[in-house]
Amino acid sequence: xxxxxxxxxxxxxxxxxxxxxxxxxxxxxxxxxxxxxxxxxxxxxxxxxxxxxxxxxxxxxxxxxxxxxxxxxxxxxxxxxxxxxxxxxxxxxxxxxxxxxxxxxxxxxxxxxxxxxxxxxxxxxxxxxxxxxxxxxxxxxxxxxxxxxxxxxxxxxxxxxxxxxxxxxxxxxxxxxxxxxxxxxxxxxxxxxxxxxxxxxxxxxxxxxxxxxxxxxxxxxxxxxxxxxxxxxxxxxxxxxxxxxxxxxxxxxxxxxxxxxxxxxxxxxxxxxxxxxxxxxxxxxxxxxxxxxxxxxxxxx
Amino acid sequence: xxxxxxxxxxxxxxxxxxxxxxxxxxxxxxxxxxxxxxxxxxxxxxxxxxxxxxxxxxxxxxxxxxxxxxxxxxxxxxxxxxxxxxxxxxxxxxxxxxxxxxxxxxxxxxxxxxxxxxxxxxxxxxxxxxxxxxxxxxxxxxxxxxxxxxxxxxxxxxxxxxxxxxxxxxxxxxxxxxxxxxxxxxxxxxxxxxxxxxxxxxxxxxxxxxxxxxxxxxxxxxxxxxxxxxxxxxxxxxxxxxxxxxxxxxxxxxxxxxxxxxxxxxxxxxxxxxxxxxxxxxxxxxxxxxxxxxxxxxxxxxxxxxxxxxxxxxxxxxxxxxxxxxxxxxxxxxxx
Numbered sequence: 362x363x364x365x366x367x368x369x370x371x372x373x374x375x376x377x378x379x380x381x382x383x384x385x386x387x388x389x390x391x392x393x394x395x396x397x398x399x400x401x402x403x404x405x406x407x408x409x410x411x412x413x414x415x416x417x418x419x420x421x422x423x424x425x426x427x428x429x430x431x432x433x434x435x436x437x438x439x440x441x442x443x444x445x446x447x448x449x450x451x452x453x454x455x456x457x458x459x460x461x462x463x464x465x466x467x468x469x470x471x472x473x474x475x476x477x478x479x480x481x482x483x484x485x486x487x488x489x490x491x492x493x494x495x496x497x498x499x500x501x502x503x504x505x506x507x508x509x510x511x512x513x514x515x516x517x518x519x520x521x522x523x524x525x526x527x528x529x530x531x532x533x534x535x536x537x538x539x540x541x542x543x544x545x546x547x548x549x550x551x552x553x554x555x556x557x558x559x560x561x562x563x564x565x566x567x568x569x570x571x572x573x574x575x576x577x578x579x580x581x582x583x584x585x586x587x588x589x590x591x592x593x594x595x596x597x598x599x600x601x602x603x604x605x606x607x608x609x610x611x612x613x614x615x616x617x618x619x620x621x622x623x624x625x626x627x628x629x630x631x632x633x634x635x636x637x638x639x640x641x642x643x644x645x646x647x648x649x650x651x652x653x654x655x656x657x658x659x660x661x662x
Numbered sequence: 663x664x665x666x667x668x669x670x671x672x673x674x675x676x677x678x679x680x681x682x683x684x685x686x687x688x689x690x691x692x693x694x695x696x697x698x699x700x701x702x703x704x705x706x707x708x709x710x711x712x713x714x715x716x717x718x719x720x721x722x723x724x725x726x727x728x729x730x731x732x733x734x735x736x737x738x739x740x741x742x743x744x745x746x747x748x749x750x751x752x753x754x755x756x757x758x759x760x761x762x763x764x765x766x767x768x769x770x771x772x773x774x775x776x777x778x779x780x781x782x783x784x785x786x787x788x789x790x791x792x793x794x795x796x797x798x799x800x801x802x803x804x805x806x807x808x809x810x811x812x813x814x815x816x817x818x819x820x821x822x823x824x825x826x827x828x829x830x831x832x833x834x835x836x837x838x839x840x841x842x843x844x845x846x847x848x849x850x851x852x853x854x855x856x857x858x859x860x861x862x863x864x865x866x867x868x869x870x871x872x873x874x875x876x877x878x879x880x881x882x883x884x885x886x887x888x889x890x891x892x893x894x895x896x897x898x899x900x901x902x903x904x905x906x907x908x909x910x911x912x913x914x915x916x917x918x919x920x921x922x923x924x925x926x927x928x929x930x931x932x933x934x935x936x937x938x939x940x941x942x943x944x945x946x947x948x949x950x951x952x953x954x955x956x957x958x959x960x961x962x963x964x965x966x967x968x969x970x971x972x973x974x975x976x977x978x979x980x981x982x983x984x985x986x987x988x989x990x991x992x993x994x995x996x997x998x
Contacts, residue, residue, distance in 0.1 A: 501686065504679070504975060508937030513971075516959050517694055593807050597941055600809050601956065616810050620945070623813045624828065626821040635810030642805035650801070 395658060398651030402585075405644035406463075409637070413459025422450035424457035424610040433622065436629050443629040445619060447608065454610040455633050461611050463641065465522060466591040469529035470584055476530065477537025478580065482568055484538065485545025485576075495538065502535040511594050515603040525604055529591045536587075537580060544576035582652045589645030596638055612638050665987060672983050680976060684736070687971045688729055691964045698745045698962040719745055721964075732968070742965035746957070751965045754954065755973065760844025761832055762943065762950035766935050768866065769873035774928060777878055781885025782920060788890055796882070804879030808938045812872040812945035819868055826868050827861070829946045834861040869946045873938055877931050884927050885920060892919045922993045929985035933978050 412419060420441075422428070428440070428448045436443040442451040484495040502510065511532045518524040548554065549572070557567050596613025598604030605611035607618045612634035619630025699715045700707075707715075716722045720731060735742055741751035784796045812829075819826040833839050833846045837858035842849045846862035849855075892898050893916070901915050940952035947953075951970065958966030990996045 501682070504683070504978065505971075506933040506937035506974065506978065508934070508940065509974060512940065512956070512959060513690070517690070519695065589805065596807050597809065600807075600941060601944065602960075613807070616807070616813065620813055623817050624821060626817070628817055631810070631813050632817070635807060635814065638810065639802070639806050643802060646801055646805055 395651045395654035398647045398654060400651075402644045402647030402649075402651060405640055406648070409459055409641055409644065410463060412456050413463060416453070416456035416459070420450065420453035420456055422453040424454045425449060425608045426453070433627060433630075435627075442633055445615070445630045446622070447618075449608065451615075451629055451633060454615060455612075455637060458610040458612050458615065458634065459637070459641075461522070461605060461609065462592055462595065462613075462638070465525055465529070465595050466588050469526045469591050469595075470533065470588045472526060472530035473533035473587070474537055474580060474584055477534040478541045478573070478577070480534070480538040481541025482545055482573065482576070485542035486549060486564075486568060486572065488546075492542075496542070499535040499538055502532075503539075507532055508594060508597060511598060512601070512603065515598050520604055520606065522605075525595060525598070528598070529594055532594070533587060533591065536583075540579050540583065541576050544579065545572055548572050548575050578656070582649060582656055584649075585645045585652065586649035589642035589649070592638060592642055592645075665990070668990075669983065669987065672986075676976075676979055676983075679979060680972065683972060683975045684733070684968070685729075687968050688732060691962070691967045692725070694962055696962040698964060701961050702745060719743065741969040744958075744963055744966050746961050746963045746966070751969045754966075755951075755969055757841070757844055758949070758951040758954045759973070760848075761846065761948060762939055762952055764845035764847060765866070765869055765873065765942070765948065765950065766932070766939055769870045769877065770928065770932055770935055772870060773874040773878040773881055773931070774924070776874065777881035777885050778917075778921070778924075781882045782889045782916065784882070785886045785889035785893060793886075797886075800879040800882045803875045806876060807941075808872060808876040809941040809945050811875060812869065812942050815868045815872055816945070827865055829868070831947060831949065832862060832865050833858055834865075837861050869942055869948065872942055872945075873935055876938060877935055881924070881927060881931060884923060888923050889916065889920045892916055895919070918992060922989065925985035925989040925992070926982075929982045932981045936974060936977065 416424070422440070426449065428434075428444055428450065430448075431440060431444045432448040433446055434440055434444045434448075436451075440450050440452065442455065444450055445454075480495055484492040505513075511528060514528045514531050515525070518528055554567060554571055557571050562570070595604055596611075596616070599606070599611050599613030600617040602617070605614050607614050615634040616631045619627075619634075622628075622630045699712050699719070699721065703711055703715060713722070720728060723731070732742065739752060741755065743749070744751050744754060747754065780796050780800075784793045787793045816826075816829050820828055827834070833850075834857075837850075837855060839846060839850055839855055839858040839862070840853055842852055847859065847866065850859035850862050898911070898915050898919075901911060906915075936952075939948075939950070940956050942948070943950050943952040944956070951973070954966065955970035955974075957963070958970060
């Protein structure tokens with residue numbers, strides 16, 4: 362790829378990551394539109410999170426409680442959204458699942474940001490062989506489609522909440538490492554860093570006070586988008602039986618468990634959990650898109 | 663000539679990358695917890711049975727010897743023997759890869775066409791109702807779990823409307839389609855089997871639609887952003903001010919300049935699509951490469967996992983190579 366010259370560079374920068382900011386476009390009323398996106402996304406997520414927290418108050422059944430008199434009961438009657446093949450209340454499971462889905466996704470992205478940022482800081486600031494080794498490792502990780510990588514890591518670690526958080530974090534951390542490294546490399550050359558070094562700050566002090574805060578700008582935009590993606594990955598793993606398994610309430614596992622009902626025309630076991638996933642991921646996407654729009658608007662101003 | 667030299671050089675550069683993949687996968691599958699021999703023998707097997715089976719698959723040899731044997735096999739196109747089925751991995755692979763490639767290539771092509779058409783349409787109406795509608799629909803499509811969308815399409819298209827066949831298999835077996843490439847649509851066309859062609863097509867529509875809906879959003883966003891940039895570039899504004907006809911403007915000035923950035927992203931999306939097919943094949947019982955690789959992974963079938971990882975990595979890097987060549991063809995500034 363070394364031969365593809367300068368003309369390639371701007372496009373490579375904008376297309377290498379689908380979540381990367383779109384190229385600066387003409388000035389549109391960025392501020393107001395961005396606020397609409399951010400507020401809508403935040404409201405969606407707040408409602409889902411609140412519903413998950415208050416789940417026991419909002420449903421009369423427990424998430425794993427079996428109603429022996431009702432298996433695959435249609436919506437209505439004693440069960441607001443019907444029951445699944447185990448006789449568990451779909452509505453109760455739907456609400457409770459938000460805890461595990463939102464929890465794992467946010468925790469995994471937080472872990473990925475911390476680990477990726479740390480690696481990026483080290484690689485970018487010190488450079489040299491350390492940088493080479495770390496970046497080649499990142500290259501290997503990024504040579505595979507992310508979901509395939511997640512499948513392999515999940516098979517390696519096995520399931521369980523902590524292992525799933527680690528799996529999704531491992532798959533995402535390399536992207537953050539690369540992002541932060543690029544920022545750090547350009548920040549390192551700026552005068553205020555030299556000034557801080559000359560003033561006698563320790564390396565850790567410079568990194569912590571000057572480099573880190575400034576290098577997190579792109580991370581702040583990508584992280585919400587990434588949370589949505591993490592949720593889809595978790596649900597996908599659960600769907601294939603490599604993530605959370607029934608009877609634990611999790612949206613992907615619920616969809617998987619109800620998938621045989623779909624062919625028989627019973628919609629209530631699989632449709633609602635997918636809609637919840639859609640809603641959450643959309644919330645994260647709107648939030649991310651809004652933050653991006655605002656960052657673009659600031660850059661233009 | 664230049665392009666040919668570039669392609670050959672890039673293909674040569676691929677060898678060390680793929681060799682690295684071979685080494686890493688070989689070691690990693692053996693680190694996976696779980697024993698492939700135990701999964702085929704069942705719970706009642708004795709230690710002697712296990713040892714005999716291990717010897718049959720060469721798993722009793724030293725790691726170094728196993729690796730050399732594997733490499734020697736690879737050099738002659740032999741991917742080893744599946745521990746689960748006992749069949750040649752290369753033969754299983756040949757049967758499985760066609761249907762999956764058919765699905766992915768059709769879906770990515772469909773998504774690209776939709777993205778280019780709608781993206782340019784959207785950019786010309788930037789910030790008006792049509793533009794916002796398109797963007798919101800793309801965002802929703804991108805937020806859906808692909809396996810769930812597949813189920814919804816089955817619910818509507820099969821269970822409720824009955825327009826499409828049941829989600830099991832790729833072609834109606836009664837059409838007696840003779841397998842050639844494994845890609846049913848192509849096989850039917852090659853053998854002139856009309857009923858098989860329609861059957862394969864009707865089986866393909868839902869999975870292809872599922873995959874394209876999920877992957878269209880990033881492509882659409884990129885096309886829209888590029889088109890907006892072109893529409894406001896000096897070259898385009900100058901051309902329009904000079905009164906060039908609409909057709910020339912669109913073909914010569916807008917389309918090509920907009921497409922320049924697409925190949926690299928399309929290659930990336932192709933990778934995402936490979937990941938998604940594992941889920942989509944599962945939903946539609948497609949019995950393709952994705953399901954095969956997943957089962958290999960779950961049963962720790964070493965030769966199958968090694969072969970599928972190698973194939974995915976090879977596909978991925980070759981698609982990026984194609985993307986670079988296409989980009990060079992589109993963008994006169996890029997020299998290869």
